[in-house]
Amino acid sequence: MTTDQVMTIQNLSVEYPTPERTVFAVNDISFEIKRGEILGLIGESGSGKTTAANAILRLLERPGRVAGGQVWLNGETELLSLPEHEFRQLRWSELALVSQGAMNSLNPTMRVRDQIADGIRAHETNPAALTKRALQARIHELLTMVGLPDRVYRVYPHELSGGMKQRVGIAMAVALSPALVIADEPTSALDVITQRVVAQTLLDIRDRLGISVLLIGHDIALMAQLADRIAVMYDGHIVEAGPVTEVLKSPAHPYTRMLMDSMPSLLERKPLVVVDEAAKLEFSHYLKPPLRFVEVAPGHRVAQFD
């Protein structure tokens, strides 16, 4: 069965028990990712965006644990309750990760071609795709896909720049045509021009391969360039979500508005909007769970505040 939704997250919570109290890093969040869309999950440090991604990928480290909720893949498989050996089969083949440090997670002693081949061999189930010739052709195709020159096939990671390594990471992530790629701050460590090239690559895999992307980041401007829809996280909650054009044009939640106001722009030199830590904490008064959402425009939902 295929549905319009690649992933549906329902009431996901992640808790970290501490001696004093239990901290909810992710607090009852729900959202869905449609087929072929780029969903931007945006938040500042400590908002819970990476924890949410790790929970979906079952990569949470103790003492963090999922306190509740469900994650449905393709509307048919609930990931959080799946036995480990079954979940492992979905990694890479259905769900792949590109992390901020993907460029540093390449094995320095292996040529790029061998690393990509390794990933394919470990997860590919069709034996015809594993012949030397088939593998070779596929790796070349993947490198072209992410816009890398052919020489990359033979080189070692240290011979590549950061942006090129990041694109090797994307090539590996899409090697098995997963339904969803989770990209966690994939361009944050890169220069502006390199960031644009890597962002272009993410758009390409969506446009040409139809792969959905959950893009996690803190940069509203980058989200405006890439995402179809965005969800804004603050203190473990999603406070606002909707089509990117709609949310950025008429941000409804005070926190989203503050984020937008504090964003510098090259379009105009405007006075600085100074926000301090205390002012940011104020927003937590709006968060009295369970949050209730209002739809202010089609598909644009905002947590109620008063």
Added chain:
Amino acid sequence: MKQNLLEIRDLTKIYGGGLLSQSPPVVALQHFDLLIPEEPAQIVTIAGESGSGKTTLANLILGFVRLTSGLMLYRGMDVTRMTKAETLTYRREVQAVFQDPYSVYNPYYRVRHIFDVVIKNFRLGSGRRESRDLMEDALRLVGMKGEDILHKYPHQLSGGQRQRMMVARAYLMKPTLIVADEPVSMIDASLRAMILDIMLKLRDEHNISFLYITHDLSTAYQIGDEMHLLYRGLTVEKGSTMRIIENPQHAYAKDLIASVPVPDPAKKWQGRIQMADENEATRHTLSPRPVYWEVEPGHWVAEG
């Protein structure tokens, strides 16, 4: 005649390439010129991508590495030939704020330790009371209070608070120039304005100049006066920050400015951008000193 605060002429830094060196030399920064007047204080942005030489420049000014050739004058004194007393003054008056506001703290000490050390080493205050007043004064400037903060450990502060502490520490020395190397790039976007605002205040109310080293043109656009845009160790464009960003001339500057994402889905990147196929091993080579032409008043571009 009025002296300049900092004058740099044809500064070049080449790493490696010594007699016993196995690998070819790397030209990190070349033919760099800079003039910061004593007054009025200004925020000079040094912008460029990684490998452009901007941090090398900071390291040269702060004396962490030695220059290969060129001239660096602080208030008319050659920085490489200062007496011990002059060096001490230079070290006090030229301060630094770095990118990572965590790694500069010793996690085992309370944060007041960084104040205690500078007060002691530079004999800024005599007695507990005077030291305390100095600290409070510096903290007030960055919007913090001693009682809230000084007894804490670094991990108990947010990134923004830690960075404000570093600015306060720099201010404590009554500097003339603060070299700020990516001071806000590890801080949440919504808290960046706070640090930038403190920089403006120090410039306007305390006559402290900044060398603002960053790859982020949008914050430079908000606060910068002059800008030098570096590309592979060379200044390709310099002059008014606003003019360069609004009217870039050099091919690299155009690409760079067009690639800064705009927070408006209606203004998407136009077309595609290609990256040169280069690897980390590509060495920058020494070029002839570029000729600059003035495209409009106060806006210079490297020829060719």
